[in-house]
Amino acid sequence: KLADNHSFLSYRLEDQTKKLHKDMKKSTEADLAMSKAAVKISADLLSNPLCEQDQAFLESMTALDTSMKRMDSFNQEKVRPFPTVFHPFNVYGVFPSLNMAVKRREQALQDYKRLQSKAEKYEEKEKTGPVMVKLHQAREELRPVREDFEAKNKQLLDEMPKFYHSRIDYFQPSFEALIRAQVVYFTEMYKIFSELTDQIDQAGLTDEQRERDTEAKLSELRALSIVADD
Template sequence: MLDFITRQQAENHFHFYFLLSYRLEDQTKKLHKDMKKSTEADLAMSKAAVKISADLLSNLLCEQDQAFLESMTALDTAMRRMDAFNQEKVIQIQKTVIDPLKKYSGVFPSLNMAVKRREQALQDYKRLQSKVEKYEEKEKTGPVMVKLHQAREELRPVREDFEAKNKQLLDEMPKFFHSRIDYFQPSFEALIRAQVVYFTEMHKIFSDLTDQIDQAGLTDEQRERETEAKLSELRALSIVADD
């Protein structure tokens, strides 16, 4: 009975860490996918901002209004600086977060194969153990004893193979799972530092841009009222009046 409880505890211990490893694999792959999508979106955002500023800079108003030209030039310069810093940030995140996540995900196929080999060994063990138990329950005749001896001899190496595979996984799976903190902590610290550096630079860039283009010091509400006033003037023109 004690041996059965011990085996059951070991089996429960194995399945506990197997489930943890399965969740860890799923979460690592999801995080890797999300990080790639995030950096791709970041690059698309800054590229779009550069495209918008370039389009504004090529607007006909820039040929007619010097103040507008200066504002759009300042905006275009700021967007290109933002894009450059964004690319540096993405490269840093790729090296320190995305690549390590990919490498970590590459470990799981080997772990999963070891689990499959252990499961196959367990099935072989159970099959031969059941065969031994069947002969043990029969009447102890000469032929039965011979078959029992043969079944036990066949069982021995299979049991040893399973116990070796089982022990290796029970020893190493907890170590593998708990090592995730030491592995990922530097990556996430690097991610935070990359974001801090980037947004610090963005604060400088947009503060400089504000100083260059916000000479009037108007609030958003005042600008909105100005826009509405100009739009009302346009609507008053006969060429856009409703019939």
């Protein structure tokens, strides 16, 4: 029973590990897609005809395009070591060996039960000469099978808990590396966007003033006769 419980926990660990690896891969792909989309947006804005008509707008969009390219480049640098960082989550080389050991133990158990049942049937019969001979043969056949099962079962009872309880030590470095990579990444992003803000910001305006400014310009556009009301 104890070995079965540890086997269940290991199967569950394997399942959750595969899910983690899959989700982290999706997260990495989403990060790259996000920065690529940002570069595409800035490139589209830079090619907008307004850039040909307004030098200030051109300078702002050029600064945005440069910043988005820096972000994309840094994002690619961030995810490049992730296959190594995430390697512990891609442990398909570990779990098959473990699963095979569990299967061998299960097969040994089935063989043991089958031969034990055979010996018990002869034990229940009348103790005639032929029956005693067959009982002796059944016991002799059972003995190495029982020893094999007990050895495999003991191995799992000894090693399975060690394997399961070492999971934190095994995964912890990957989580730490992931967190550190995120810290470095978002620190760099803060620098990039702070510099971008300094380049395109209208000095002295608060967020509320900018919002009122934008709303005033939109109101002017809505007041035009060629703009239809919704």
